Amino acid sequence: MTPTRRQVVAAVAGVPLTIAAAPAAPARADGRRTRTLFIAGDSTAAQKYADAAPETGWGMAFPFxxxxxxxxxxxAVNGRSSKSFVDEGRLDAVWDRIRPGDVLLVQFGHNDAKSADPTRYTEPWSTYQEHLRRYVEGARAxxxxxxxxxxxxxxxxxxxGSAVPTHGDYPAAMRAVATATGTALLDIQARSIARWQELGPEGTKAYFNWTSTEQDNTHFNPPGAIAVARMVTEELLRARxxxxxxxxxxxxxxxxxxxTWPQAG
Known part of the structure; x- marks a missing residue:
């Protein structure tokens, strides 16, 4: 079978090729279809491997x-923005697998703000919102x-000692898209900064990837990933x-x- 242009783009970007459509999710013994929650996002949510431990994406704790x-x-993949995720064919890989009734959870913003990198940068009130609408409309279609x-x-x-927001206008721009399109919003930025304020400068070190050789204020260790995954689940419940x-x-x-951190494939 000759690969399509989309499959070639995905292969170059490191996305596994999906030549055949993904099979329908199986039904359970009680008759309920197994639904899938897809995560499209960046390093804070991504699967980490043994060479990165103890760094942990919240998506690793989400199934618990x-x-x-x-x-x-x-x-979710390290370093991606709402733009680069699309340009690399990664959203197409999601479209290959998603089925009616599934959920597409979209979290971007960290890397959209990197104005020095045209492959990732989006402006919050224009191109960022345009890309978010693409995810929303594609899922609904x-x-x-x-x-x-x-x-x-x-x-x-x-x-x-007050927690400081770091994402500029991106959270507000996403909230505006959610309102305009009638899309469920999980305000993890607001939830997390409130939690970091409660924990304080020292207490938050127990949630981030601080080791004897690294002081990482962006990525999580297991307790941090578990805490954020809990926030995400609570927000999904609140949003019904x-x-x-x-x-x-x-x-x-x-x-x-x-x-657990598997070996990289």
Whole structure:
């Protein structure tokens, strides 16, 4: 079979080729179809591998809070913006697999702000919003449910110990798209900065990838990833994208040992 142009673009970008359409999700014994939650996002959500441990994307902890009728297909990749994710064919890879009733969870903003890099930069009130609409409209055209999630906050504090927002106008621009398009919004930026304020400059170190050799104020370790995944699940429940029967363990302590880092394939 001769690959299509889209498949060639995806292969160059490092996306596994999907020549045949993905099979329909199986039905459970109780007759409920297994729904898939797709994540389109950046490094804060992405799957990490053994060479990056203990760095952990919140998407790795997300399944711990979901019921058996839901599964996660995490397409988030380090360094991607709403623009580069599309340009590299990664959104096409999602479209190959998504099915009616599935959910597309979109979290971009960290890398959209990198104005020195034209392959990733989007302007918050124009091209960023245009790209977000593309995700929303594409999901709906396929019978799936789009969900927009504002970017989780970095660990940054001022001299008085107050948590400082770092994403400029991007969260507000996403909120505006959600309102204009009637799309469910998970305000993870607001939830996370409030949590970092509660924890303070020292307490937040326990959630971020701080090691003896690295002081990373953007990416998470297992406790941080678990905390953010819990926020995402709670927001999906609040927005009524998920029903109470779809979630579990929201009040439970999740062992760090549940996080594993596979070898890169």
């Amino acid at each position: 809070f979901l019921g058996k009728a839901l599964r996660v297909d995490n397409h 396929r019978g799936a449910v789009p969900v927009l999630a504002t970017s989780v906050e970095r660990r940054r504090f001022d001299a008085q 994208v998920l029903a109470p029967r779809d979630v579990r363990r929201l009040d439970d302590e999740i062992p760090e040992s549940w996080i």
